[in-house]
Amino acid sequence: MTFESCRMCPFAFQIASIGHIYPDNTGCLPYVGPPQDIALELINRQYDGVFNFTLSYNFDRNLRSCAEVADHAVDLLSRWYYRARSNRIVPALVFPCKINTHYVLRDKSQSPTFVSVGHYASTAYLEFYSAIMPLFQWRSVFVLAVESTRVALLYGIVARTAVQAMSTLPNQLVTTRYIEDPVATTFQQILPDFRRISRVMLYFGRAEGLRLLLIEAYHLNMTNGDYVYIALENFASPSLYGRIGWDYGDESDQVARRAFHSLLVVRPVDFNDSLPSSIRGFTPAELSRRAFADYNFALPLANQPLVNLISPFLSINLLGQILNTSHSVYGPSSLYDGAHLAKMVFNQTFETVFGPIEMDDVGQRIVDLTLSWFDEHNDNFQPFLLMKMKSKTVTSSAEVRWVDGKPWPPPNEPLCGYSDQSSRCGNTRSGLYSFEIAVPVVSATLGSLCCAIYFIRRYFCFERNPAQMWWIVERTEIMLTEKILAFRLSQVSRGGGA
Numbered sequence: 001m002t003f004e005s006c007r008m009c010p011f012a013f014q015i016a017s018i019g020h021i022y023p024d025n026t027g028c029l030p031y032v033g034p035p036q037d038i039a040l041e042l043i044n045r046q047y048d049g050v051f052n053f054t055l056s057y058n059f060d061r062n063l064r065s066c067a068e069v070a071d072h073a074v075d076l077l078s079r080w081y082y083r084a085r086s087n088r089i090v091p092a093l094v095f096p097c098k099i100n101t102h103y104v105l106r107d108k109s110q111s112p113t114f115v116s117v118g119h120y121a122s123t124a125y126l127e128f129y130s131a132i133m134p135l136f137q138w139r140s141v142f143v144l145a146v147e148s149t150r151v152a153l154l155y156g157i158v159a160r161t162a163v164q165a166m167s168t169l170p171n172q173l174v175t176t177r178y179i180e181d182p183v184a185t186t187f188q189q190i191l192p193d194f195r196r197i198s199r200v201m202l203y204f205g206r207a208e209g210l211r212l213l214l215i216e217a218y219h220l221n222m223t224n225g226d227y228v229y230i231a232l233e234n235f236a237s238p239s240l241y242g243r244i245g246w247d248y249g250d251e252s253d254q255v256a257r258r259a260f261h262s263l264l265v266v267r268p269v270d271f272n273d274s275l276p277s278s279i280r281g282f283t284p285a286e287l288s289r290r291a292f293a294d295y296n297f298a299l300p301l302a303n304q305p306l307v308n309l310i311s312p313f314l315s316i317n318l319l320g321q322i323l324n325t326s327h328s329v330y331g332p333s334s335l336y337d338g339a340h341l342a343k344m345v346f347n348q349t350f351e352t353v354f355g356p357i358e359m360d361d362v363g364q365r366i367v368d369l370t371l372s373w374f375d376e377h378n379d380n381f382q383p384f385l386l387m388k389m390k391s392k393t394v395t396s397s398a399e400v401r402w403v404d405g406k407p408w409p410p411p412n413e414p415l416c417g418y419s420d421q422s423s424r425c426g427n428t429r430s431g432l433y434s435f436e437i438a439v440p441v442v443s444a445t446l447g448s449l450c451c452a453i454y455f456i457r458r459y460f461c462f463e464r465n466p467a468q469m470w471w472i473v474e475r476t477e478i479m480l481t482e483k484i485l486a487f488r489l490s491q492v493s494r495g496g497g498a
Contacts, residue, residue: 010052011335012089013323015040015316016080018058020069023297027066029057030297032312034290036094038281039313043320051323055094055316056080090335094315106362113338115345115363117314119268119307122158125232126165128266128369128387129202131394133166136409138228140173141166142198144190144213146205148180154234155204162202173197182209187216195220196418199410200228207233207242214259215252223262225403226410230371232266235307244381260374261403265381269368279353282313310354318350318357358390366390373400 017036019029040055058076063069069076081091104110106123133141145159156178166174175197179186182205191213194201203210210231217223233244244265246256287309291299322344326334334340345363349356358366366389372381384398402408414420 009088010048010050011323011327011332012086013051013053013092014085014089015053015055015092015094015319016058016077017055017094018069018073018076020063020066021059021061021295022064023295024065027308029059030291030295030299031308033057033294034287034299035282035309035313036316037290037294038279038286039316041281042279043317047320047324050327051320053316053320092319094319106364108342108362113342115342115359117311117318117357117359117365119234119311119365119367122154122161123364124268124367124369124389125158125266126161127389127392128371129162130165130169131387131392132371132385133169133172133200135394137412138200138409139171139412140198140200141175142194142201143174143176144194144201144203144205145176145178146180146182146209147178155206158232159202159204182206182212184212184216187213191217191220191222195222195227198418199226199412199414201230203229203231205231207231207244210242210244210263211246211248211256214263215255217262218255218259223259223403225262225406226414227262228264228410229262230264230266234268237308257376261376263374265372267370267372267381267383269370269386314352314354314357317352318345321350360390373402375401 017029017032019027019032021029023030036055040053043051044053058080059069060072060076063072077093085091105114105116133139143159143163145156147156159176159178163174163176166172177190177193179190203213210229214223214229217227217229231244233241235241236243246260247253248256288299291297322341323335326341326344330340342363345359347359347361349358360366368389369387370383371385372383374380375382382398384396384400385394386397387394400408402410
């Protein structure tokens, strides 16, 4: 059938997604496939007669991890893309990504057709860190990141982008440490290095390691209000990130609770992330049924962060919205121009069943970030700082009750320096030592002054008036005769013989 003979036929879109079928993380197909399938069914009903969407998943059973899929992504996509298809069929790629990380995705000369509704972008974090350092006048920051196959790749990626961004700030010193094992002995070696060069630490790692870091810092008296520890939490996901909390039910709970006073947490401002009842089939029971039927996998929704279900759904749902708008405004030919379709997303806001979604000037989703402090009385984290990513503005929304009532924020450097050896605090740091030295010096000075006063007074009051010096006998005035001397000696001789 030719294009001319089928002007009234629905436009056909073949959507492809890649992934792996082994449920080792929340980005695998058993997690993201069911919400994408439900979204596809929805847009087919919504745009029936205009578009016809199909979705295929491309995977290789020999690829057993997300990292292996990433290494073979080009091969997987090529197998699908170079299949024979009609000129009227439009291919589209949808990746099950929740986090945008690579700088190439923001370079439209290299990725002109790429847009993302991934839940968080690493660019948001680097802009946030770059904003709060000068805001609080923290000119020296210590970055500690965990890089290991046992933790989410996000930590190392965001740490590197944050370091690159902060290093461009004027007069900013950034010290970086990458570790593989977040254990007590590792932290015991790193914390003294941190103390010598900074008072602000950015920690990128799972929650269990964060708690252990703070416990070790407490034992080194490094949670006394002079130090700040900043962690990030994309969303509550014990399987991915652990649980940020002091109460693990062990003997260190009370120490951890005290240490948590020095912790700040960076978190996104989420829109409504509950499963809406208005979407047919988008229920926990249906998602679990599909995961088991298609992948023989029991989806553990109890510990599943909802953003992992929402983002894949939105990627399909927004594709339908964009195509429908372009078809209505610019005509059918615009559907074949990927760069044009991508530009329709730039700086736009889309209404969804989960709330409005804002996109930035390169087609990535905007999510505002908050900074929260630990409120011991309510046993939770209270946001006090909000950064609007679209306007790049930071506003304070509440006061911080810092450790032991100390002023917030802590200074970049203590008065006596990081190692208590700065000359700036010589008068205060060595006050007692100076006093101990001053006492004998002042005493000697006063003694010399008294002697000087005595001789001056003697000269002016007596020596200048000889009449008042009658009692003084000079040596030259003493004369001993031989008789007197003999008499004296005989007296002594008789006395000795008696």
